[in-house]
Amino acid sequence: MAISLIPATVMADTAKTPQTRIAAVSSMTKQSKDVTRYTTIEEAAAAARANMAARVEEFTVEYQFPEEAGTASMSKDELGKYCGVVYDEIKELACAHTGVPYEGDYIEWHIKSSGVSMEYTSTYAAFNFHMEYYTTAEQEAEVASTIDSVLKSLDLEGKSDYEKFIAIYNYITKNTKYDNANLKDTGYTLKYSAYAALINHTAVCQGYANLLYRMLLQAGIDNRMITGIGNGGPHAWNIVKLGDKYYNVDSTWDSKDAGVNFRGEVIEYHYFMNYRLKSEADFPNHTRDDKFTTEEFNTAYPMSTESYALPTFLGHSVALSDEIAVKFLVDIPDNVDTSSVYVVFTLSDGRSDRVDLADAEKTTYTESSYFFTCRINSLEVADTITATLHYGSVGDTVENTYSAQQYCQDIQARGGYSQYVVNLVKSIQNYGYYLQKSGWTDNLTHTEAVPASELTADDIERVKPLVEKYAFVSPVGQYNIIASAYSVGMSSKTNLYLYVQLAEKHSYPDNSAFKPVNINGELRWYVYTLNNIDARYLGTTYQINGAKISVLSYVNAFLNGNASSYATEKKYALIALYDYYAAVDAYVKIPANA
Secondary structure (H helix, E strand, C coil): CCCCCEECCECCCCECCCCCEEEEEEECCCCCCCCCEECCHHHHHHHHHHHHHCCCCEEEEEEECCHHHCHHHCCHHHHHHHHHHHHHHHHHHHCCCCCCCCCCHHHHCCEEEEEEEEEECCCEEEEEEEEEECCCHHHHHHHHHHHHHHHHHCCCCCCCHHHHHHHHHHHHHHHCEECCCCCCCCCCCHHHCHHHHHCCCEECHHHHHHHHHHHHHHCCCCEEEEEEEECCEEEEEEEEEECCEEEEECCCCCCCECCECCCCCECCCCCCCCCCCECCCCCCCEEECHHHCCHHHHHHCCECCCCCCCCEEEEEEECCCCCCEEEEEEECCCCCCHHHCEEEEEECCCCEEEEEHHHCEECCCCCCEEEEEEECCHHHCCCCEEEEEEECCCCEEEEEEECHHHHHHHHHHHCCCCHHHHHHHHHHHHHHHHHHHHCCCCCCCCCCCCCCCCCCHHHHHHHHHHHHHHCCECCCCCCCEEEEEEEEEECCCEEEEEEEEECCCCCCCCCCCCEECCECCECCEEEEEEEEECHHHCCCCEEECCEEECHHHHHHHHHCCCCCCCCHHHHHHHHHHHHHHHHHHHHHCCCCCC
């Protein structure tokens, strides 16, 4: 009995689907031995599928004809044609998508060639499969163990489908090169396999798509391999299910090789993937083969009409005139459920804060962009802020990191900004640095800041006369006040505290702005607090129960007053505070022609 194998016709980038030729047909009178006879097409297909997955090259599948088929009354020619139809059904179902990673498209697109011989009686047929594959069973075992290792290294446990997809997709595009060297070598067919992409790290599009298909399915993400025409030649890509819709992805065209993809185009890896999770409208130069355009296929795999859109960090800013705060600019597409959007800021000193979308600032950078603001104290200027944006019903997240110091350094490095802006960011950077050096602390561990410029003893002399006018005027002797003090809290904004002690038998009522406070166990001390003073108002003098006080009164006390003997490091911190105020004051008063 002659057997004819039909090889796949090798083309530029993908191999054509192997067509099976019925090589020989004969009738038989005896049942073959040691072969299970299946009574349904599904059972027969499952047997064929198992052999193909195991890369068995020669195997037999027997099928019992159902009585309703009427084979008992068929002529030999009719019976032969009927057997051909049955075989086609078994073969098609054996290669059908099942969701099992090493079955379905993975089998179909690893078949190099196939043939069949058939033997039959009026009650059953034996289909003798003769297969060639791009890979061996040993190579597939290596693929399986390597995928297990890679997926474990990607740490996908607990991650969203999108995060799993991105991790796998980025792994493939980063670690696989396009096999230009063997593209035209028709004798080298391993290039079409997942093995070539995963183990050899070089393959053509069919290898990329095979590997992505298998790895995504193993991670629990449904997808299909699609074949057709890409840029005028045979090509393969995938469609991936996220949510209830499918999206086009082309890992071949998004592959990275030292910043250049296989067409020689420079790309920035991960952030500007041109062929990742796209709708049909946003996926140019890809035309599907006919079998992927049928109503049946499109119903089973509904494509999204829009490309997959995610909240994206667009950039950063720092509040310049009112407070020390880092602002993260985020674009939130219309397809995202905004009721579930919020950002958690985590600083490297361990502090964290949550900002809901309702508290974010709507901007005009895009139609759907917002500023999420992380307020920091001056000790945290150099601390890395991790902004974790939460969205979606399953808790998807996307992260971005930045710091106020990084912003200050970026502005100084770029150039093109007015001197008012440059002076202001330098003052913020210096304020953070010198406050860290002062010894004043919040008992947290901060990233070590760097100064924008060095302060010296000359700066103490420079600032002394500038702050004399802010000298504190004590309220002692007025309103039954017998003692007073004051302090400053240096946070995102600045807090000012006025302390007074009343004479015996005197007190403030409960509804007074002065609140009882314990100072060294002494009685009748009260504190008046001015919270969240914007930077531009640090020099504003407040009159409170006979006292005249401003934040800069504190600076004056250290440079000119009764605290002038304090350590130089503390004086430098307060000089930096004054310079911050002066830079803000100049910034908000920028002349129109500046």
